[in-house]
Amino acid sequence: MLILFDIDGTLLRTEGAGVRAMLETFRALHGELGFSFEGVQMAGGLDRLIWTQMCMRHGLETSSHAHMQFRTAYGERLHADLTVEQTRAMPGAADLVHAAHACGAAVGLLTGNYEHTAHVKVTRAGISPTLFPFGAFGDEGATRRDLPPLAIARAESHFSRKFPPASTVIIGDTPMDVDCAKANGCLCIGVATGPMSRQELVDAGADLAVETLAETSMLIEWIKQVTVRAV
Numbered sequence: 001m002l003i004l005f006d007i008d009g010t011l012l013r014t015e016g017a018g019v020r021a022m023l024e025t026f027r028a029l030h031g032e033l034g035f036s037f038e039g040v041q042m043a044g045g046l047d048r049l050i051w052t053q054m055c056m057r058h059g060l061e062t063s064s065h066a067h068m069q070f071r072t073a074y075g076e077r078l079h080a081d082l083t084v085e086q087t088r089a090m091p092g093a094a095d096l097v098h099a100a101h102a103c104g105a106a107v108g109l110l111t112g113n114y115e116h117t118a119h120v121k122v123t124r125a126g127i128s129p130t131l132f133p134f135g136a137f138g139d140e141g142a143t144r145r146d147l148p149p150l151a152i153a154r155a156e157s158h159f160s161r162k163f164p165p166a167s168t169v170i171i172g173d174t175p176m177d178v179d180c181a182k183a184n185g186c187l188c189i190g191v192a193t194g195p196m197s198r199q200e201l202v203d204a205g206a207d208l209a210v211e212t213l214a215e216t217s218m219l220i221e222w223i224k225q226v227t228v229r230a231v
């Protein structure tokens with residue numbers, strides 16, 4: 001089985017520090033143009049799309065070169081500014097990642113973050129990025145729905161075996177995580193440690209929705225059962 005973890009609101013929270021680092025990067029690159037994320041879909045969004053929306057709103061260039069410049073500058077800023085104190089691992093998240101490895105699952109990331117900032121955040125939360133040897137990231141698709149096939153392909157090339165979508169579980173905190181799982185025939189566990197309630201995640205179509213990831217053995221048992229059934 002393959003388990004793919006979202007980052008923000010699922011494995012950890014940076015309590016606004018990630019968003020602040022992005023805003024400061026816009027200001028450092030372009031000056032004070034009144035940058036704000038008001039009206040921009042942040043939770044569950046892809047960093048490249050967030051960047052594009054911000055550029056369009058402020059009349060800035062959206063070339064790949066401009067994007068690379070932003071991605072590099074934001075990565076450097078987050079690496080320099082994000083502290084361990086600001087980065088809170090969500091209850092049970094690290095234990096679940098370890099338990100998933102212990103029971104032989106392939107474990108990766110599926111996140112709207114860029115790969116570099118994904119690893120910065122996870123590290124600051126006290127979780128080793130080596131626990132996620134592959135993933136799909138926020139500049140690798142036009143929408144979140146493009147990411148599961150990429151993550152599955154990378155898992156397959158990492159382990160040299162097949163991972164059918166029906167034995168792939170995506171764990172995330174927003175309806176976008178549920179949507180990208182369902183659109184690709186994957187299973188989804190919704191966790192209410194982000195902006196959405198458990199009920200909202202149920203309503204969005206999560207196969208299982210929990211308040212936190214604290215019940216490690218229940219979650220592992222559930223994953224084993226549904227993925228065995230799928231094979």
Ligand SMILES: [Mg+2]
Binds near residue numbers: 010172174
């Ligand atoms: Mg999230």
